[in-house]
Amino acid sequence: MQRVLVANRGEIAVRIFRACRELGLTSIAVYPPVDQGAPHLDFADEVFELNTRKGYLDRAAILETAKEAKADAIHPGYGFLAENADFARECQEAGLIFVGPPADAIEAMGIKTTARRLMEEAGVPVVPGCPVLADAEEAKEWANRIGYPVLCKASAGGGGRGIRTARNEVELVDLFSEAKEEAELAFGSGDVYLEKYLVNPRHVEIQVLADDHGNVIHLGERECSIQRRRQKLIEESPSVVVDESLRQRMGEAAVRAAEAVGYRNAGTVECLLDADRNFYFLEMNTRIQVEHPITEMTTGVDLVKEQLRIAQGKPISIAQEDVAWTGWAFEFRINAEDPDRDFRPTPGKVTGLRVPNGPWTRVDTAMVEGSMVSPFFDSLMGKLVVWGRDRDEAIARSKRALSEFSIAGVKSTIPVMLKVLDTEEFRTGAFDVDFLERWLAKQG
Amino acid sequence: MEVKADMVGIVNKMLVKVGDKVEENQQVAAVESMKMVVKVPAPVSGTVKEVKIGEGDFVQEGDVLIVIE
Numbered sequence: 001m002q003r004v005l006v007a008n009r010g011e012i013a014v015r016i017f018r019a020c021r022e023l024g025l026t027s028i029a030v031y032p033p034v035d036q037g038a039p040h041l042d043f044a045d046e047v048f049e050l051n052t053r054k055g056y057l058d059r060a061a062i063l064e065t066a067k068e069a070k071a072d073a074i075h076p077g078y079g080f081l082a083e084n085a086d087f088a089r090e091c092q093e094a095g096l097i098f099v100g101p102p103a104d105a106i107e108a109m110g111i112k113t114t115a116r117r118l119m120e121e122a123g124v125p126v127v128p129g130c131p132v133l134a135d136a137e138e139a140k141e142w143a144n145r146i147g148y149p150v151l152c153k154a155s156a157g158g159g160g161r162g163i164r165t166a167r168n169e170v171e172l173v174d175l176f177s178e179a180k181e182e183a184e185l186a187f188g189s190g191d192v193y194l195e196k197y198l199v200n201p202r203h204v205e206i207q208v209l210a211d212d213h214g215n216v217i218h219l220g221e222r223e224c225s226i227q228r229r230r231q232k233l234i235e236e237s238p239s240v241v242v243d244e245s246l247r248q249r250m251g252e253a254a255v256r257a258a259e260a261v262g263y264r265n266a267g268t269v270e271c272l273l274d275a276d277r278n279f280y281f282l283e284m285n286t287r288i289q290v291e292h293p294i295t296e297m298t299t300g301v302d303l304v305k306e307q308l309r310i311a312q313g314k315p316i317s318i319a320q321e322d323v324a325w326t327g328w329a330f331e332f333r334i335n336a337e338d339p340d341r342d343f344r345p346t347p348g349k350v351t352g353l354r355v356p357n358g359p360w361t362r363v364d365t366a367m368v369e370g371s372m373v374s375p376f377f378d379s380l381m382g383k384l385v386v387w388g389r390d391r392d393e394a395i396a397r398s399k400r401a402l403s404e405f406s407i408a409g410v411k412s413t414i415p416v417m418l419k420v421l422d423t424e425e426f427r428t429g430a431f432d433v434d435f436l437e438r439w440l441a442k443q444g
Numbered sequence: 445m446e447v448k449a450d451m452v453g454i455v456n457k458m459l460v461k462v463g464d465k466v467e468e469n470q471q472v473a474a475v476e477s478m479k480m481v482v483k484v485p486a487p488v489s490g491t492v493k494e495v496k497i498g499e500g501d502f503v504q505e506g507d508v509l510i511v512i513e
Binding site for chain 2: 345346
């Protein structure tokens with residue numbers, strides 16, 4: 001494996017180009033017409049145009065270009081084709097290495113009801129729930145057994161999408177057929193199931209790595225409870241509520257989860273943690289995640305380089321017993337959104353830019369002054385990642401770095417994140433997944 | 445009265461046609477940007493006189509979507 005095509009854009013494409021360069025691999029960028037001249041392309045060794053209007057989702061065009069570019073591997077990044085089992089399979093059939101898990105593992109984890117069953121069999125606790133439901137009658141029966149409120153989820157959904165809440169039987173019957181229809185439209189399958197609605201849980205996830213030599217390790221947790229509309233905004237590692245014993249139990253469960261589906265490469269086991277610090281499997285993200293840098297900061301392990309090494313057939317470069325966590329890291333998602341207008345997207349031209357740096361301050365971005373934030377892609381412009389010896393130092397450093405960060409021309413999430421850092425809840429770590437929305441509602 | 449897009453994006457839904465009666469605050473269209481869909485409500489009650497934009501069209505902030513009389 002020498003030539004790696006990156007089927008992605010923006011900051012994650014830059015992240016992968018950098019890892020390739022450090023490993024002495026040739027990186028190949030592809031871009032659809034709308035991304036012509038985009039700044040991330042400058043970081044690749046070679047650049048090819050994708051002749052398609054479907055952009056980064058056009059599997060045939062990407063495979064065709066890979067052939068033309070004589071690539072021998074494809075890194076999908078996150079989003080787009082990263083969790084598309086068909087694409088992973090097509091890569092393999094075309095003789096290309098897919099830098100990610102086997103197609104079967106993506107598929108098993110992609111169907112939530114299948115994943116839940118596999119996890120139960122592997123002894124990984126799951127949120128109380130039920131299999132795929134035939135009709136509203138069956139939904140009622142299960143809901144009575146599980147206890148209200150319940151979440152109605154699309155089996156083929158994920159990432160916080162396709163979820164509805166029912167507080168009682170009337171609401172459940174009301175939303176059931178709508179949920180099925182919506183799931184059919186959004187995910188191509190009308191299968192839905194119920195899960196118990198956990199009150200005020202925290203979202204804590206475990207990073208895992210698995211190689212072709214039977215090694216499966218975990219790299220500890222990331223706390224991702226600061227969310228709005230079920231989308232993460234600020235992440236940290238470690239979590240204030242996870243002690244060594246819980247980390248070990250969650251880590252071991254995550255390793256079992258990965259082993260249960262024959263996992264390879266980097267992945268994340270997402271869990272919910274209730275007020276008594278019981279953890280429940282939520283879903284597995286079968287890709288590198290946006291928030292991977294905080295794990296890199298506390299463990300010193302370069303996750304993207306590990307992905308590439310594993311794809312080359314090499315063993316993971318660190319053994320479980322050698323994984324050690326140092327200090328505290330935060331990640332702030334710098335999104336082109338207007339916090340004063342309900343976080344609505346603010347695409348446009350970046351007319352001025354000052355990116356923070358200084359001690360233990362990392363910014364992953366492809367944005368430069370003059371770049372266009374496109375309405376066609378998601379709103380992530382960059383990520384500020386900060387490390388400190390302890391949580392207080394990391395918070396103080398984060399405030400310093402966020403206040404240095406200035407973006408002119410488009411609105412960003414920076415001002416609201418500075419305010420969140422000053423809340424009592426954030427400073428003490430006493431928050432759950434609903435904290436940010438409750439707090440925003442209070443701000444009016 | 446002109447109903448304008450208040451966000452750059454792609455018209456994801458156009459829910460009314462010429463001649464339709466609409467109530468104030470009724471959703472008349474949806475604009476999608478950065479994977480987020482924002483509903484466009486009718487600012488007043490009335491009858492749709494013109495539909496200037498179709499589903500899938502790209503709009504700038506301030507572009508007129510429909511005209512209500």
